[in-house]
Amino acid sequence: MLVDREISSVELTEAVLGQIDTVGEKTKAYLLVTRELARRQAKDADERLRANRDVRPLTGIPIALKDVLCVQDVVSTAGSKILKGFSPPYSATVVERLEAEGAVFLGKTNCDEFAMGSSNENSGYWPVHNPWALERVPGGSSGGSAAAVASGEAVAALGSDTGGSIRQPAALTGIVGFKPTYGRVSRYGLIAFASSLDQIGPMTRDVVDNAILLQAIAGHDPRDSTSSERPVPDYLSTLRNGVKGMRLGVPKEYFVAGMEPAVEQAIRDAIRLLEQQGASIEEVSLPHSDVALPAYYIIAPAEASSNLARYDGVRYGYQAEGAKNLIEEYMLTRQQGFGAEVKRRIMLGTYALSSGYYDAYYLQAQKVRTLIIEDFKHAFEKVDVLVGATSPTVAFGLGAKTQDPVAMYLNDIITIPANLGNVCGISVPCGLADGLPIGLQLIAPGFREEVALQVAYAFETATDFRKLQSPLMRAAA
Amino acid sequence: MPEPESELSSREVEHVARLARLGITPDEVVRYRDQLRHILAAINALKQADTSKVPATAHPLEARNVMRDDKREPSLPAEAALKNAPSREDAYFKVKAIQE
Numbered sequence: 001m002l003v004d005r006e007i008s009s010v011e012l013t014e015a016v017l018g019q020i021d022t023v024g025e026k027t028k029a030y031l032l033v034t035r036e037l038a039r040r041q042a043k044d045a046d047e048r049l050r051a052n053r054d055v056r057p058l059t060g061i062p063i064a065l066k067d068v069l070c071v072q073d074v075v076s077t078a079g080s081k082i083l084k085g086f087s088p089p090y091s092a093t094v095v096e097r098l099e100a101e102g103a104v105f106l107g108k109t110n111c112d113e114f115a116m117g118s119s120n121e122n123s124g125y126w127p128v129h130n131p132w133a134l135e136r137v138p139g140g141s142s143g144g145s146a147a148a149v150a151s152g153e154a155v156a157a158l159g160s161d162t163g164g165s166i167r168q169p170a171a172l173t174g175i176v177g178f179k180p181t182y183g184r185v186s187r188y189g190l191i192a193f194a195s196s197l198d199q200i201g202p203m204t205r206d207v208v209d210n211a212i213l214l215q216a217i218a219g220h221d222p223r224d225s226t227s228s229e230r231p232v233p234d235y236l237s238t239l240r241n242g243v244k245g246m247r248l249g250v251p252k253e254y255f256v257a258g259m260e261p262a263v264e265q266a267i268r269d270a271i272r273l274l275e276q277q278g279a280s281i282e283e284v285s286l287p288h289s290d291v292a293l294p295a296y297y298i299i300a301p302a303e304a305s306s307n308l309a310r311y312d313g314v315r316y317g318y319q320a321e322g323a324k325n326l327i328e329e330y331m332l333t334r335q336q337g338f339g340a341e342v343k344r345r346i347m348l349g350t351y352a353l354s355s356g357y358y359d360a361y362y363l364q365a366q367k368v369r370t371l372i373i374e375d376f377k378h379a380f381e382k383v384d385v386l387v388g389a390t391s392p393t394v395a396f397g398l399g400a401k402t403q404d405p406v407a408m409y410l411n412d413i414i415t416i417p418a419n420l421g422n423v424c425g426i427s428v429p430c431g432l433a434d435g436l437p438i439g440l441q442l443i444a445p446g447f448r449e450e451v452a453l454q455v456a457y458a459f460e461t462a463t464d465f466r467k468l469q470s471p472l473m474r475a476a477a
Numbered sequence: 478m479p480e481p482e483s484e485l486s487s488r489e490v491e492h493v494a495r496l497a498r499l500g501i502t503p504d505e506v507v508r509y510r511d512q513l514r515h516i517l518a519a520i521n522a523l524k525q526a527d528t529s530k531v532p533a534t535a536h537p538l539e540a541r542n543v544m545r546d547d548k549r550e551p552s553l554p555a556e557a558a559l560k561n562a563p564s565r566e567d568a569y570f571k572v573k574a575i576q577e
Contacts, residue, residue: 089557182537196537225543294523316561326573335500350497366533368526406519
């Protein structure tokens with residue numbers, strides 16, 4: 001990166017801001033570009049670099065932040081109209097950590113409203129377009145972050161992943177996206193969707209950048225009591241250890257019905273390549289994979305219905321006009337402020353938690369979650385890392401699935417188990433089908449991020465896939 | 478385990494929207510009812526899993542109490558907490574009458 005100091009942070013930042021000017025109207029990746037802030041931070045970073053004062057790996061690097069991350073005094077809306085104009089009184093811990101590194105903030109990236117979606121079409125503002133094919137979705141919910149990195153509108157980005165929202169858009173835009181283990185990264189200042197599943201993670205052009213960004217944000221935070229006190233290993237020190245002698249498991253359930261043949265072929269080729277690199281491959285079973293999606297669509301909406309109760313039009317955000325009393329003000333504010341998918345999930349979650357249905361839905365889903373955790377435990381007794389596809393399809397057309405919520409939910413069928421199972425998963429590019437990127441998913445046990453990164457790096461360096469660039473990125477070069 | 482109703486009714490949708498403090502038009506009641514029925518039908522696969530001997534997950538990590546040291550730390554100033562308020566009076570959030 002800037003370690004060799006061939007160019008200044010100001011030059012790099014101006015180049016990236018220039019790319020945003022050139023292609024921003026095509027991708028619509030950003031909800032807000034913070035030009036002044038970026039220029040000020042870049043100047044500060046150059047001072048720091050010149051004086052050789054506390055230079056960190058991310059000093060001077062222009063980074064995009066998903067709009068669910070609070071930045072003090074910078075409008076943060078989680079892609080929702082109900083938070084239009086909301087100016088956070090404090091910053092997320094990950095934001096503070098990047099500031100301490102001397103990173104440069106380019107702005108807030110578009111996403112599905114409150115991170116609920118797999119295509120970015122649920123944004124309360126506008127959809128994002130895939131830099132590989134503008135009439136297609138970039139995936140979601142971190143679709144703006146993915147499109148920004150894939151189009152050269154950011155060197156790296158942060159996303160959040162509740163059921164695949166980092167990995168799936170990374171796969172669909174040909175970049176590297178990592179969902180760390182729940183508890184590895186502080187969620188303080190992350191606008192909550194489902195608090196037992198949400199996790200912030202890095203989205204980057206390659207695995208080395210990913211490891212560097214994760215290193216910067218991982219670790220205990222006293223302000224998030226669910227963040228783990230386990231020490232954070234040095235991710236770069238083990239990155240190049242290769243896969244020789246490693247045991248890789250291929251979950252047979254992850255070759256789901258409806259998987260596109262070109263995706264399956266790319267995944268099988270990738271597995272063969274890892275075998276050639278010296279890994280041993282065996283088929284494993286995660287027998288409860290088929291009920292992960294139903295369990296998720298109870299647990300996540302249930303938690304969301306509780307988390308989103310705070311948007312009442314009283315303390316911040318949108319407030320409806322003309323209400324006669326407080327209850328009516330709540331009802332109107334939420335009716336006018338939330339989009340259709342958010343309302344669907346609030347109602348689904350409220351229903352699953354309501355009297356008479358709690359046992360059949362919520363409690364049963366939490367029991368199924370235990371089964372999924374056990375599935376991973378058993379698999380990881382036999383193998384070090386699990387390998388499969390990230391998404392069963394390549395990027396689909398804008399509007400193709402918006403009329404059918406269930407078809408949209410199926411996009412996350414092989415990313416959701418990692419969230420429910422408290423493990424970590426990374427998506428790395430593993431080829432193209434008709435010019436559209438395919439992602440390979442590598443899943444490692446909880447708090448073994450270094451193992452996932454090690455396999456991802458071995459795969460990346462054994463192939464040329466990281467050199468593949470979207471047409472928008474190529475045009476800039 | 479009690480079986481959920483076979484089909485979600487319009488009345489239940491209205492009830493749930495009310496519980497969630499979500500205003501909803503008559504057209505939306507029908508639309509959300511149909512969509513939620515479709516989603517619930519897909520989710521019903523959940524019941525296939527044998528969970529008779531399985532405890533529910535109560536916490537994604539090892540469950541433990543987390544206590545902080547009992548010392549004073551800076552807190553958010555009232556002005557910062559109030560700066561996004563749609564309506565306020567002095568150092569208070571202003572709300573509509575709770576009863577008419």
